[in-house]
Amino acid sequence: MNPSDIRETIRSWLLSELLPGEEPENLSDDLNLREAGILDSLSTMRLVDMLEDNFDIEVGVDEAGAGNFATINRLVEYVRGKISRRRLIIAGCFPHPSNDKESG
Amino acid sequence: MIPAGIQAIASYLPRGLRTNAFWQADTATMTSACGLVHQDRSRRPFDGEMRPYLSDPFFGAVQRRVATAEESSVSMGLAAARLVLQTAGLEPADVDCLIAVSMFPDRVGCGDAAFLARQLGHWGGAFNLEATCAGSVSALLVACGLVSAGLRSRVLVVITALLSRALEATAIDSRVCGDAAAAFLVGSTQPGSGILGAHTLHTGNTCGTWLLDAVPSSSGADDGQKIRLRADPSIAHVLRSSAEPALRGTALAAVEAARVSLEDIAFFVFNSATAWHTASSAHALGVDPAKTLDTFPRYGNIGPALMPVIAHTAAMEGRLRSDDLVLLYGFGGQAEAVAVVLRWGDVALGPPPDSPTQIDGCPI
Numbered sequence: 010m011n012p013s014d015i016r017e018t019i020r021s022w023l024l025s026e027l028l029p030g031e032e033p034e035n036l037s038d039d040l041n042l043r044e045a046g047i048l049d050s051l052s053t054m055r056l057v058d059m060l061e062d063n064f065d066i067e068v069g070v071d072e073a074g075a076g077n078f079a080t081i082n083r084l085v086e087y088v089r090g091k092i093s094r095r096r097l098i099i100a101g102c103f104p105h106p107s108n109d110k111e112s113g
Numbered sequence: 114m115i116p117a118g119i120q121a122i123a124s125y126l127p128r129g130l131r132t133n134a135f136w137q138a139d140t141a142t143m144t145s146a147c148g149l150v151h152q153d154r155s156r157r158p159f160d161g162e163m164r165p166y167l168s169d170p171f172f173g174a175v176q177r178r179v180a181t182a183e184e185s186s187v188s189m190g191l192a193a194a195r196l197v198l199q200t201a202g203l204e205p206a207d208v209d210c211l212i213a214v215s216m217f218p219d220r221v222g223c224g225d226a227a228f229l230a231r232q233l234g235h236w237g238g239a240f241n242l243e244a245t246c247a248g249s250v251s252a253l254l255v256a257c258g259l260v261s262a263g264l265r266s267r268v269l270v271v272i273t274a275l276l277s278r279a280l281e282a283t284a285i286d287s288r289v290c291g292d293a294a295a296a297f298l299v300g301s302t303q304p305g306s307g308i309l310g311a312h313t314l315h316t317g318n319t320c321g322t323w324l325l326d327a328v329p330s331s332s333g334a335d336d337g338q339k340i341r342l343r344a345d346p347s348i349a350h351v352l353r354s355s356a357e358p359a360l361r362g363t364a365l366a367a368v369e370a371a372r373v374s375l376e377d378i379a380f381f382v383f384n385s386a387t388a389w390h391t392a393s394s395a396h397a398l399g400v401d402p403a404k405t406l407d408t409f410p411r412y413g414n415i416g417p418a419l420m421p422v423i424a425h426t427a428a429m430e431g432r433l434r435s436d437d438l439v440l441l442y443g444f445g446g447q448a449e450a451v452a453v454v455l456r457w458g459d460v461a462l463g464p465p466p467d468s469p470t471q472i473d474g475c476p477i
Contacts, residue, residue, distance in 0.1 A: 043346050048346045049285070049346050050285065050344055050345075050346050050347070050348045050349040050350075051167070051285075051349060052346075053346045053347055053349065053350055054349040054350045054353070057350050061156070067156070068350065069354075070318045070319075070350075070351055070354035070355050071318045071320075071321075071351065073346075073347040073350045073351070074321055074345065074347045075345075078346070078347065
């Protein structure tokens with residue numbers, strides 16, 4: 010999946026699920042979704058589920074914070090990184106997350 | 114090593130009752146989250162029990178007790194401390210250490226220990242222990258360690274959860290949280306009873322989920338400032354992801370340290386911070402839910418007071434008996450998860466909590 014497909018999937022979901030009726034051009038890819046009040050604790054959890062279902066990734070316990078979930082641009086970069094890492098894991102270049110996951 | 118455990122326990126519930134009607138005017142605009150979370154519970158085991166509550170603006174909460182204007186962290190802790198001493202037939206002079214767990218104290222920057230000791234007329238040492246919502250279980254471990262090592266003979270642990278003043282009433286979290294206090298006495302026990310094993314794990318992967326700052330306050334008990342507690346948007350994801358590994362990681366190790374098996378445990382005191390935590394915890398460990406007690410419908414999330422209030426309530430209701438092996442569990446965000454296995458023993462029980470005198474701010 011290329012970055013534009015990832016971006017479109019995220020944008021479409023945000024507009025349909027969290028901003029119904031909003032004009033797409035009003036949703037900037039640089040808008041801070043947390044500071045704008047679009048992502049609260051429940052909508053963040055919903056977004057995590059959408060990303061995991063659509064991109065076959067697992068969002069780690071400490072990966073849904075301000076670093077990755079601030080803007081659409083950051084989300085796209087995060088998902089790209091997760092997909093790339095998954096491919097490398099499958100290719101045997103990285104250990105499987107279950108082997109290096111932090112407990113607790 | 115001197116065997117050590119809980120000798121007496123009591124709870125104090127504040128005099129205010131807050132029902133969901135308190136927020137009635139806001140219900141139409143309240144956030145809920147219907148139609149989400151994975152159907153596949155293998156990814157996050159707690160999701161299965163959580164899902165039914167997400168369409169409810171109150172997430173399964175029904176009522177909670179909250180401090181009235183006349184009550185404070187110190188006054189609630191003091192009431193619980195006096196109850197437990199009275200229950201045990203002891204005087205403050207019979208205690209040589211006081212540990213206070215306050216979430217949150219009446220002032221910024223200093224806990225309640227010395228304030229409680231002074232008003233109680235206690236002359237021994239007093240210090241504060243901070244492990245967020247795990248504080249009561251962490252304090253139990255510390256107190257038992259002091260007694261077991263022969264450094265103290267009897268330790269009074271006082272726990273206060275005063276969340277209603279730290280959380281803004283408009284915050285989602287305030288709908289599920291309440292206030293409570295509890296106290297227990299730790300001393301020497303018969304060989305074979307008291308603490309048999311324990312395990313702790315830090316919860317560093319939850320750091321950044323709870324945001325604390327100091328803001329002006331007009332309560333009168335707090336020198337013009339109070340701690341404000343807010344949640345980062347990542348909190349629901351972080352807590353659902355960390356709950357199961359933290360519970361299994363500590364509980365299974367504590368059971369092993371106690372040289373027993375989960376099947377030997379007669380009662381489980383879980384961290385009932387939400388409407389689904391008790392059932393989720395029982396499911397995660399594969400234990401019978403009949404061996405648990407969920408106080409969430411009565412009191413909501415009462416933070417560090419959960420463990421002593423649940424244990425006290427279960428013992429009063431005859432669910433937790435003297436010969437029982439019990440597993441006590443606490444989960445503190447940005448602190449640690451703690452599991453303790455102990456044989457309950459002949460614990461003196463404080464009286465049932467008084468009825469509230471106010472409902473949603475109006476006198477009854």
